[in-house]
Amino acid sequence: MVQSFRKYIIFLIVGFLVFVSGCASTPYQKLRKQNFVLKELCMRYGFDCTMDSITQVIKLSRKEIEARGLIGSNIVVIEQRDVYLSKPIKISRGVISVPFDFEQRVMVPLSEKAGSISKTFRKIIVDAGHGGKDPGAISRRGTQEKDIVLDIANRLSSALKKRGVFVVQTRDADNFLSLDERVDVARSENADLFISVHANIANSFGVEGLETYYLGFLNWRDKKEICCIEKHKKMFRKYNMKYDNINAKKIVLDMLHTYKQQSSSDIARYLAGYTAKKINTRNRGNKTANFYILKNTLIPAVLVEVGFLSNKREEQKLKSSAYRQKIANSLADGLVLYTR
Ligand SMILES: [Zn+2]
Structure with a gap:
């Protein structure tokens, strides 16, 4: 009798807790969503x-x-x-x-x-993802992301140079670069855009298409982390400003982030639509992400996932140099057309 009474009390307490937690979380979630x-x-x-x-x-x-x-x-x-x-x-x-x-x-x-805030790409940093000891994604048939994206990045760089854009590459050979070293290039070069080339992998073999990423909203913690990185001094030289002036630093950083977020999302959207159409693949759209390189560059930055190595058909296409050239030309044309 005592035992069953205990069970009854425990049942009541658990029931009450479920009820209370449900009530407490629902209105908050609704507010956040709406x-x-x-x-x-x-x-x-x-x-x-x-x-x-x-x-x-x-x-x-x-x-x-x-x-x-x-x-x-x-x-x-x-x-x-x-x-x-x-x-x-x-x-x-x-x-x-x-x-x-x-x-x-x-x-x-x-x-x-x-319209967009600014549309002139005089100098672009082309970043081939991974490299050296970091192969990136590897397909079931052994194709490595680092090789595919290096070739596309090299072709993209040549294509952009032919279209009159000055290009800096983070890597043009099979060598390893840390994320910070890549970001360092963006910090020290006086460039207008940072474009990172990657290839995708998914658990489902059927998934295919091209997608672009740009930086999502930064919360106060992200901003604080970024603003305190010493290396941003290099960026500030570009604006002939004294980095240690706290107020000026805050204002300029805010301006740069605002400009960067707006133009990065415009570029990502345009580039995904234009390139997917040109290379005849599915446009999986432009998405936000807080990838390290997107977060830690102050210039507009986009990351392009050119296709899925987990999809046999798309992997075969990516292994063809003609297709990789087509991707490079379409990305270059897309970037030039965007600036018109
Ligand atoms: Zn990658």
């Missing part, structure tokens, strides 16, 4: 974002393109056109939050109208 902090969206898309504290009007602008909204209202005006949001814009403790559909309904069309 709201964006406006400042972060503006940073990501490279817009200035201000609020008039008296009228409570918010203004998003880049070049001559602007949008206006009002705290408490679900209407945003883009160039005299009203856009309706699912929920009103809110402010809480000085932080402006917007509903989940703000990005698709406001930021994307606004960004398309305003």
Whole structure:
């Protein structure tokens, strides 16, 4: 009797804990999913974002393109056109939050109208992934990623040079480079873009296609880690600034990150669409990632996964020099066309 009573009590306690934890987590997850902090969206898309504290009007602008909204209202005006949001814009403790559909309904069309921030690639750093003791992905039939991507990177470099772009390669032979050494090249060269070439592998043999990656949102910890890297002094020489001026450092780093995030995502999107079409493969799209090289370069950086070595058909194609040349030419054309 005592035992069964104990069991009953334990059952009640466990049941209560499940109930409480369920209640506590659900609303929080919903909030996270449905709201964006406006400042972060503006940073990501490279817009200035201000609020008039008296009228409570918010203004998003880049070049001559602007949008206006009002705290408490679900209407945003883009160039005299009203856009309706699912929920009103809110402010809480000085932080402006917007509903989940703000990005698709406001930021994307606004960004398309305003165009990219800057579109000139004078000098590009081409990075062939892996190398030397690091083979990268290896297919079941023994094809090594490091060999495929080195050849594509070499061909891409020649193709870009032919199109008038100055190129610096992190490696042009089968040698090992640490991630930091690769990033060092980006830090010391005064370049406009860092492009890293990789080949993919998946557990499922059927998966194929090309995808590009750019840097996802950086949280405060990422930013802190990056801003404190001594080697960024080299980057600051480019701007003729004193690195140890804390305020100036913060402002410039913020500017560089904003510029970098906006243009990297534009380039990644354009390059994935253009190249996949040209080489006749599936466009798996542009995705965000916090890869070391994407995170630790201050210039726009994209990573291209040219295809899947785990897919027999795609592996055969990647082993053909004609196909690798086609990839190199398409990437080079894509980069040049993007800058027009
Ligand atoms: Zn790789």
